[in-house]
Amino acid sequence: LLPAEITDALNRALRLLNWYFVPYVAFEIPEFEGSSINELYKNVQLHLTARDLCRSARKTVLCRVKNSTNTTTTLAGGEAVVETFEGAKIWWTHTVHGHKQSDGGSQDQRSYSMKIHKRDRDKIFPAYLDVIRENAVNFQHKNREMLLYSNSKSASFSTGRHLWQAVHFKHPSTFDTIAMEPSQLQSIKADLDAFVAGKEYFQRVGRPWKRGYLLYGPAGSGKSSMIAAIANYLKWDVYDLELTQARSNAELKQLLIQTTNKSIIVIEDIDCSASLANPRSRRTASPWCETPPSSEEEGAAEPGMRFEGNGGRITLSGLLNFTDGLWSCCGNERILIFTTNHVEELDDALLRPGRMDLHIHMSYCSFAAFKTLVLNYLLLESHILFPKVEKLLCSGARVTPAQVSEILIQSRDDLDGAVQKLVSFMEHRTMSSSAKIFPETLHHAPKK
Numbered sequence: 001l002l003p004a005e006i007t008d009a010l011n012r013a014l015r016l017l018n019w020y021f022v023p024y025v026a027f028e029i030p031e032f033e034g035s036s037i038n039e040l041y042k043n044v045q046l047h048l049t050a051r052d053l054c055r056s057a058r059k060t061v062l063c064r065v066k067n068s069t070n071t072t073t074t075l076a077g078g079e080a081v082v083e084t085f086e087g088a089k090i091w092w093t094h095t096v097h098g099h100k101q102s103d104g105g106s107q108d109q110r111s112y113s114m115k116i117h118k119r120d121r122d123k124i125f126p127a128y129l130d131v132i133r134e135n136a137v138n139f140q141h142k143n144r145e146m147l148l149y150s151n152s153k154s155a156s157f158s159t160g161r162h163l164w165q166a167v168h169f170k171h172p173s174t175f176d177t178i179a180m181e182p183s184q185l186q187s188i189k190a191d192l193d194a195f196v197a198g199k200e201y202f203q204r205v206g207r208p209w210k211r212g213y214l215l216y217g218p219a220g221s222g223k224s225s226m227i228a229a230i231a232n233y234l235k236w237d238v239y240d241l242e243l244t245q246a247r248s249n250a251e252l253k254q255l256l257i258q259t260t261n262k263s264i265i266v267i268e269d270i271d272c273s274a275s276l277a278n279p280r281s282r283r284t285a286s287p288w289c290e291t292p293p294s295s296e297e298e299g300a301a302e303p304g305m306r307f308e309g310n311g312g313r314i315t316l317s318g319l320l321n322f323t324d325g326l327w328s329c330c331g332n333e334r335i336l337i338f339t340t341n342h343v344e345e346l347d348d349a350l351l352r353p354g355r356m357d358l359h360i361h362m363s364y365c366s367f368a369a370f371k372t373l374v375l376n377y378l379l380l381e382s383h384i385l386f387p388k389v390e391k392l393l394c395s396g397a398r399v400t401p402a403q404v405s406e407i408l409i410q411s412r413d414d415l416d417g418a419v420q421k422l423v424s425f426m427e428h429r430t431m432s433s434s435a436k437i438f439p440e441t442l443h444h445a446p447k448k
């Protein structure tokens with residue numbers, strides 16, 4: 001009944017009163033915006049799950065995707081939770097409405113509502129939204145299935161397609177199952193943690209956010225198991241790079257560029273990948289060394305080591321360029337792991353300080369490693385023969401964790417028999433030499 005000017009004025013006055021007396025402001029985050037999915041809705045859902053905020057709700061929804069082992073918890077419709085961000089309170093409510101569709105059916109319409117105090121608006125935007133996205137991405141990454149890639153024989157380097165083939169990666173090795181000196185394991189975990197959390201640090205000091213590990217030790221000392229444990233710890237994909245399948249530095253570059261962030265690139269048995277491992281012997285013995293080097297090789301920073309691929313060559317400098325050269329800008333959050341059984345045969349260029357950040361010595365079984373294996377395989381914490389085992393291991397019995405594991409698996413139903421068998425095995429392997437069997441097992445490469 002009132003003229004439009006008066007209703008407008010009243011509306012404005014009401015809004016002003018509302019603004020003055022109601023100190024809160026709410027934001028609606030619907031699941032769909034038109035026909036496209038609203039990313040923010042998904043992010044909020046994952047963020048609330050990642051922060052374990054759903055725990056305080058009375059009703060939650062449990063989901064598990066087919067073939068997955070992970071269960072996720074989300075807020076049921078009508079449920080509300082509160083969280084605090086830098087002193088600001090945020091009230092989250094999840095709403096689910098049944099919506100009639102034109103075809104007569106009905107579909108749920110979901111949305112999150114975020115209520116905050118007006119005075120906290122500047123605190124929330126955009127910092128809190130960034131945190132939500134980051135938490136969501138990290139949570140999604142942690143809970144997805146991991147992949148193991150290998151570079152395929154059918155790779156088409158001309159089109160850049162099918163360079164990698166992936167399979168699901170489900171390896172049971174973890175830091176709890178790795179038999180190794182506890183302090184050494186702790187150092188590796190601490191290094192990984194520092195690396196993963198070091199985004200700002202690497203940015204500040206102007207280094208690519210990458211890390212290089214060299215795992216060395218005899219066959220059966222657990223190098224592959226360690227890689228799997230690292231991958232499981234970080235929940236990162238693994239790229240198993242077969243160097244002989246790439247013919248040149250250019251192909252290698254293509255392969256490396258196609259690896260994704262948060263991944264581990266592994267080159268196993270790097271001494272075997274090389275046509276000639278030791279550059280000193282190589283220079284005289286290698287037939288190709290007698291051919292004049294190409295301009296690319298001449299310009300290479302590390303001319304020593306080359307890998308014979310399918311009729312072509314990959315230089316060590318080409319490989320290392322990805323870690324610390326110009327190509328290193330391609331992608332972040334990569335861990336490059338080389339393994340070798342013969343560290344003494346590796347090119348000095350690879351071992352030079354600053355190249356591989358961490359040298360990890362996977363050694364013969366120490367007593368601590370032995371105890372881890374026996375505990376894991378037999379659930380046995382101590383045994384009357386343990387002092388004898390300790391004495392044998394300390395006096396030079398060189399047994400690898402793989403050998404110990406094998407005996408433990410074979411005799412898992414006879415605890416005493418298993419330990420006795422191990423003692424006999426070690427007695428056979430005891431060496432008279434007083435050489436130090438467990439040298440410094442882990443060292444950080446000196447800083448550049």
Ligand SMILES: Nc1ncnc2c1ncn2[C@@H]1O[C@H](COP(=O)(O)OP(=O)(O)OP(=O)(O)O)[C@@H](O)[C@H]1O
Pocket residue numbers: 177178179180217218219220221222223224225226341362400401402403405
């Ligand atoms: N340190 C270890 N801790 C726990 N288990 C180990 C360890 N080392 C070896 N094993 C056991 O022995 C098996 C073989 O070990 P693994 O393949 O990891 O050794 P490796 O050093 O990579 O050997 P290679 O040099 O021959 O590839 C593993 O599947 C695991 O069961």
